[in-house]
Amino acid sequence: xxxxxxxxxxxxxxxxxxxxxxxxxxxxxxxxxxxxxxxxxxxxxxxxxxxxxxxxxxxxxxxxxxxxxxxxxxxxxxxxxxxxxxxxxxxxxxxxxxxxxxxxxxxx
Amino acid sequence: xxxxxxxxxxxxxxxxxxxxxxxxxxxxxxxxxxxxxxxxxxxxxxxxxxxxxxxxxxxxxxxxxxxxxxxxxxxxxxxxxxxxxxxxxxxxxxxxxxxxxxxxxxxxxxxxxxxxxxxxxxxxxxxxxxxxxxxxxxxxxxxxxxxxxxxxxxxxxxxxxxxxxxxxxxxxxxxxxxxxxxxxxxxxxxxxxxxxxxxxxxxxxxxxxxxxxxxxxxxxxxxxxxxxxxxxxxxxxxxxxxxxxxxxxxxxxxxxxxxxxxxxxxxxxxxxxxxxxxxxx
Numbered sequence: 001x002x003x004x005x006x007x008x009x010x011x012x013x014x015x016x017x018x019x020x021x022x023x024x025x026x027x028x029x030x031x032x033x034x035x036x037x038x039x040x041x042x043x044x045x046x047x048x049x050x051x052x053x054x055x056x057x058x059x060x061x062x063x064x065x066x067x068x069x070x071x072x073x074x075x076x077x078x079x080x081x082x083x084x085x086x087x088x089x090x091x092x093x094x095x096x097x098x099x100x101x102x103x104x105x106x107x108x
Numbered sequence: 109x110x111x112x113x114x115x116x117x118x119x120x121x122x123x124x125x126x127x128x129x130x131x132x133x134x135x136x137x138x139x140x141x142x143x144x145x146x147x148x149x150x151x152x153x154x155x156x157x158x159x160x161x162x163x164x165x166x167x168x169x170x171x172x173x174x175x176x177x178x179x180x181x182x183x184x185x186x187x188x189x190x191x192x193x194x195x196x197x198x199x200x201x202x203x204x205x206x207x208x209x210x211x212x213x214x215x216x217x218x219x220x221x222x223x224x225x226x227x228x229x230x231x232x233x234x235x236x237x238x239x240x241x242x243x244x245x246x247x248x249x250x251x252x253x254x255x256x257x258x259x260x261x262x263x264x265x266x267x268x269x270x271x272x273x274x275x276x277x278x279x280x281x282x283x284x285x286x287x288x289x290x291x292x293x294x295x296x297x298x299x300x301x302x303x304x305x306x307x308x309x310x311x312x313x314x315x316x317x318x319x320x321x322x323x324x325x326x327x328x329x330x331x332x333x334x335x336x337x338x339x340x341x342x343x344x345x346x347x348x349x350x351x352x353x354x355x356x357x358x359x360x361x362x363x364x365x366x367x368x369x370x371x372x373x374x375x376x377x378x379x380x381x382x383x384x385x386x387x388x389x
Contacts, residue, residue: 003241005234005237005272008272011303012233
């Protein structure tokens, strides 16, 4: 009897042919603290070590804009971010702080 | 000890001088992902009960090559085996059992098991298929009528060679243990098997370590049989103890429960082999 090797080939490649289902995130009820922690993680990632990026972002938005948004979820976190951002800005050098003050004034 | 003979099929095979009937019948033993079901023990003991030249292809390298151990055969790194043969076309050893002169063993090979799946995926399927049929022809030429293939529990250890070996087997025995927990393993394995086995293949289910306490399970096993039967191999502590000591349990009279079950199973499988060769009792 002649063997049909393609039959085995189909079995072997079966899993590859199947459309890969995207892994759906499991819906979980999130507390405000969870959201705040996530925000903080994203925030520290964006505002991490890149001085140029920090300056660029804070050219567009003010520290207060950020703190008002974060404050909707967690006011204590907003206070922390306010202090942290001021400190972060001071590390960006004279230019960053001055530029930021100008933006803030123009917003007002 | 009872020995079971095979009805010779020379008459049928000589018809017209050309026959498509096999001279060596391949009988595979698989268990799905669950190890320790007793495949190797059944293979080793069954081989010793058959009064015919039998070859055991021992691929139980995911465990401790139990079938070879029970036949007191030890492998060295020089023993090239089946994997070397399939991968590189090198010669494979055919070692004599120290327990039964009619039993020969084909070692798994000198390659390390972790390297095997990757290696197997790199070889064309046709090349592997050719080597398997050549090996069967070679065994037939050496007068070995039955090839018992002891496959590893974990199919991924052999990559594409695993389904290929099952496909090239004329009789496939699914060895399982009693208990409803094994039903899902069996049903998954069956879904895979129907896609793999040859259209003429026989699929038996062997429920090993069976006891009356596991009422009802064999009925479910009936669903997973193709042209075959469900066999119950009785739970026998004496047989288990002797196997752990590295002995062929069927050789001891204390293991009458195990021996009786295995006799029935062996007789039926030998009948199936005879039918495969074109002989009906």
